[in-house]
Amino acid sequence: MGKYAIGGAADISASSEKPVVAVEINQLSLTGLVRTNDAKLAVVGEAVTSLVNYMNAPSITTVNDSDAGVGQAGAPAGCE
Numbered sequence: 001m002g003k004y005a006i007g008g009a010a011d012i013s014a015s016s017e018k019p020v021v022a023v024e025i026n027q028l029s030l031t032g033l034v035r036t037n038d039a040k041l042a043v044v045g046e047a048v049t050s051l052v053n054y055m056n057a058p059s060i061t062t063v064n065d066s067d068a069g070v071g072q073a074g075a076p077a078g079c080e
Helices: 002-006
Strands: 020-024 027-031 045-047 061-063
Touching: none
Parallel strands: none
Antiparallel strands: 020 027, 045 061
C-alpha cells in the first residue's frame, strides 16, 4: 500500500521513489510524491512525543497539514 500511495516520479505507474526524511531542531519532516487520483486513499500523518507511546492510541496525534506553498513542478498527473 505504501508504494501505491507514494506513486512514481516519472508517471503514475513508474517505480515508487523513497520519501525523503529530514530532521531539524525539534522537527521531523517526510516529503514524497503522494497519489491524489484515488478518492479511496488518504495519506495522514501521526505523531507521538515518545516512540514508547506509538501503540497507545490516546497518545497518537493526527497531523493535518496543507500542500499550500509546496512546489508541484515535475510532479506527474495524479500526484502532488
